[in-house]
Amino acid sequence: MTLAPGSIPSGLAEAVSVYTVAQVTSHLREKLESDPLLADLWVLGEASNLRVSAAGHSYFSLKDEQSLLRCVMFKGQPGSELLVDGASVSAHGHISFYERGGTTDFVVDLAMPQGMGELALELERLKRKLEQEGLFLASRKRALPRFPKYVGLVTSPSGSVLHDIENVIRRRYPLLELLLAPTVVQGPDAAPAIIKALERLNQDGRAEVVIIARGGGSLEDLWPFNEESVARAVYASRVPVVSAIGHETDFTIIDEVADLRAPTPSAAAELVAPDGRVLRRQVSELEARSRRNVTLLLNSRRDGVATLANRMEASLPDGESWRRRVDDLARVANTAMVNHIALAKTRVHSLDVQLGALNPVATLNRGFSVVERADERQVVTSKDQAREGAPLVITVSDGAFPAIVGSSAGPVSPVRKRQPVQKKTAKKTAMRQLL
Amino acid sequence: MVETSNPDPDAPIESLSFEQAFQRLGELAEALEAGGLTLADAASRYEDGMILVRRCNQLLDQAELKITTLKDAYTREPEEEWSPGFDEKED
Numbered sequence: 001m002t003l004a005p006g007s008i009p010s011g012l013a014e015a016v017s018v019y020t021v022a023q024v025t026s027h028l029r030e031k032l033e034s035d036p037l038l039a040d041l042w043v044l045g046e047a048s049n050l051r052v053s054a055a056g057h058s059y060f061s062l063k064d065e066q067s068l069l070r071c072v073m074f075k076g077q078p079g080s081e082l083l084v085d086g087a088s089v090s091a092h093g094h095i096s097f098y099e100r101g102g103t104t105d106f107v108v109d110l111a112m113p114q115g116m117g118e119l120a121l122e123l124e125r126l127k128r129k130l131e132q133e134g135l136f137l138a139s140r141k142r143a144l145p146r147f148p149k150y151v152g153l154v155t156s157p158s159g160s161v162l163h164d165i166e167n168v169i170r171r172r173y174p175l176l177e178l179l180l181a182p183t184v185v186q187g188p189d190a191a192p193a194i195i196k197a198l199e200r201l202n203q204d205g206r207a208e209v210v211i212i213a214r215g216g217g218s219l220e221d222l223w224p225f226n227e228e229s230v231a232r233a234v235y236a237s238r239v240p241v242v243s244a245i246g247h248e249t250d251f252t253i254i255d256e257v258a259d260l261r262a263p264t265p266s267a268a269a270e271l272v273a274p275d276g277r278v279l280r281r282q283v284s285e286l287e288a289r290s291r292r293n294v295t296l297l298l299n300s301r302r303d304g305v306a307t308l309a310n311r312m313e314a315s316l317p318d319g320e321s322w323r324r325r326v327d328d329l330a331r332v333a334n335t336a337m338v339n340h341i342a343l344a345k346t347r348v349h350s351l352d353v354q355l356g357a358l359n360p361v362a363t364l365n366r367g368f369s370v371v372e373r374a375d376e377r378q379v380v381t382s383k384d385q386a387r388e389g390a391p392l393v394i395t396v397s398d399g400a401f402p403a404i405v406g407s408s409a410g411p412v413s414p415v416r417k418r419q420p421v422q423k424k425t426a427k428k429t430a431m432r433q434l435l
Numbered sequence: 436m437v438e439t440s441n442p443d444p445d446a447p448i449e450s451l452s453f454e455q456a457f458q459r460l461g462e463l464a465e466a467l468e469a470g471g472l473t474l475a476d477a478a479s480r481y482e483d484g485m486i487l488v489r490r491c492n493q494l495l496d497q498a499e500l501k502i503t504t505l506k507d508a509y510t511r512e513p514e515e516e517w518s519p520g521f522d523e524k525e526d
Contacts, residue, residue, distance in 0.1 A: 147454035157504065166500065174498040175453050181505045200505050276495050279457070283491045286464040287484070293467040294481040301474050 022099070029097035032104065038095035042121060043069065043106060044114060045091070047083045058083055062091060062106065071106040078128050079111030088114035092125050119219055123226050126253060130228070135235045136256040142240040144260065144272060145208040150177050151272055152207030152239060154197040157182035161213050161244075161265045168269035172276050179207050185214040190224035195233040202238050209272055210237065212254060213244040213265040225252035234258055244268035364397035371395075374402060448486045453494045460487040 032038055045062030052058050056075035060083050061068050071091065073080050082089050093108040110125050130136060151169070155161050157180065169176065181197035184190050194212065201207045212234070214225065224230060225245045231253045234241050243258035244265040255261040262268035356362050364370070371380040374391035386392070386405045394403050448456065463484040467477060 147452075147457070149452065149454075166502065170500040174500040175494055177501040177503060179503050179505055197505075204505060279453075280492065280495060283457070283460065283488055286460050287488045289464045290467050290481055290484045293464075293470075294477055297467075297470070297472070297474065297477050 025097065025099040025102065028104075029099060032095050032097045035095070040092075040094060042090055042092050042118075042125075045069065045089070047087045047089055048085050050083050050085055062089070069106050070103055071108050073108040073111065077109050077111075082111045082113055090114055090121055092121070119223065119226075123219075123253070126226065126228055126231070127256065130231055130253065130257065135231065141259045144240055144242070147173075147274060148176050148208040148272060150179055150206040150208055152179045152181060152201035152204075152210035153213065154181050154183055154194060154201065154210060155213040155265070156185045159215060161215050164266045165211065165213065165269040168266050169273045172270065173273035173279075174276075176273060177206075179204060185224065186217070186221050187224075191227040191230050194224055194230050198233050198237055198241075207239050209240050209242060211242045211244060211262075211265070211268045211272060212258070213268055214246060215265070216247040216250065222246050222250060222252055225254045227253075230254055231257045242268045242271055361397065364395070367397075369394050369396045371403075448483065448490050451487075451490060453491060456487050456490045456494070460484055460491060463487065 043062055045064055048061045048063055050058060050060040058073040058075075058080050060071050060073070062071050063069070071093075073083065073091075073093075079089070079091075090112045091106070091108040092110040092112075093106055096105050096107045097103075098105050110128055112121055112124055134140075153162070153165060155165075162180070166178065169178065179201060181200045183193040183197040185194070198210065198212070201210050212225070214222065222245055225243070234243070234254045234257045240259040241254075241257075242260045242262050243252070243254045244262040244267065245252045245255060248263035260271060262271050360370075371386075372378060372393045372395070373380060373385060374393045377393075378385065380386055380392065388405055388407050390405045392403045392405060393400050446455075448459075451459065463480050466472065467480060467484070472480065
């Protein structure tokens with residue numbers, strides 16, 4: 001046992017009969033504040049003697065016909081605005097002994113208007129308490145998975161809620177698997193059963209989001225979802241929780257704690273399951289986008305190839321002009337050739353003529369003959385060589401024949417033969433010799 | 436949490452979940468839109484994209500909602516005192 005200053009150890013009373021004031025007030029305080037009833041109670045009464053201190057604390061009394069309770073409500077506690085003289089209020093708080101003032105005070109932490117039912121009062125109190133602890137903070141709300149594969153469901157296995165949720169998910173996104181953690185959702189066993197079901201889903205580990213759902217009902221019916229233990233279990237869940245309790249107008253504590261509140265169980269299913277129709281549309285949009293971009297790319301490459309081809313073609317020598325140049329050259333060559341041949345022909349002709357003029361055969365053809373002395377084979381060019389009786393050989397155009405010089409009866413003159421000659425043959429022979 | 440994102444980029448498309456296929460399709464569309472790909476690369480991505488489109492639609496069309504009821508298997512084990520602090524328990 002510790003002996004804190006001012007405390008009265010048991011057994012001390014026998015040894016000492018006089019206490020200090022501090023010892024007594026401290027003992028009183030300890031006694032009062034260790035009493036579980038006095039530590040957490042609701043008191044109904046009429047507010048009076050209200051005084052607000054400079055620091056903002058409210059000092060007042062709660063009274064009824066017979067008695068009066070001194071009260072203090074520190075600044076910032078909810079409901080202080082209700083504390084006007086004469087107002088009936090339900091106040092929540094604890095009893096404390098104020099040693100310096102020697103007074104027993106009711107330290108109020110929540111004031112509510114009189115007339116609220118007990119459950120409503122308790123609900124309000126719990127709400128304030130958990131809110132102060134930070135269980136409702138928006139900053140701790142987690143995002144839901146976009147495409148959950150596994151969705152946990154804490155609800156009654158019988159009843160329309162399960163059915164509704166199934167239908168919505170089947171219609172929207174049947175790709176996911178529902179993990180049902182069945183539980184009772186009403187009555188005194190509900191709170192621990194709900195906690196256990198949530199625990200089971202957390203232990204299973206597959207669910208990426210959990211729906212806690214219940215159909216509509218009275219405040220009493222929905223009460224398990226207002227239990228502090230259930231609220232704390234929801235707060236502690238590793239898996240994000242969507243609450244869907246009752247109708248749209250019903251609010252429970254776990255709605256505040258959950259990562260997301262759905263107005264109804266069907267709405268919860270819609271919040272959790274993506275919409276297949278929207279997804280289909282998105283898929284086809286992505287498809288169209290891809291197709292468009294690939295087509296653009298293809299077209300731009302095709303244009304690029306065409307541009308390059310054009311450039312390459314442009315840089316090639318001009319086929320047409322080459323063809324023209326070849327034509328021109330061919331024409332020039334042709335003309336030159338023709339001229340050349342014509343010239344050659346002319347030259348051949350003139351040579352032929354020249355040759356024809358020089359050819360002795362031609363002379364013979366014209367009727368001349370060559371006379372030679374047969375014995376000396378000398379051409380007779382003088383009459384002195386032609387003595388009477390001398391043998392001669394006379395050559396004419398087609399051959400030679402012998403002759404004898406006769407007696408001269410008169411002067412001899414050359415004979416001109418008018419005989420057609422085979423000029424052509426001679427010419428051919430001459431040509432042949434030429435070529 | 437169940438592994439969902441960051442699929443193995445080489446995983447065959449037929450084995451992808453809807454989320455994975457949808458995500459990859461989105462990435463392909465982005466890449467095609469961003470440009471800067473070679474024609475061959477773009478063509479092969481486009482081809483993959485069309486397979487992904489089929490995969491996504493097939494998954495949406497053929498899925499059957501599965502409902503599994505969790506048995507009390509966990510409660511049959513020696514009951515540990517459960518506290519709301521399972522937040523701290525890490526797998």
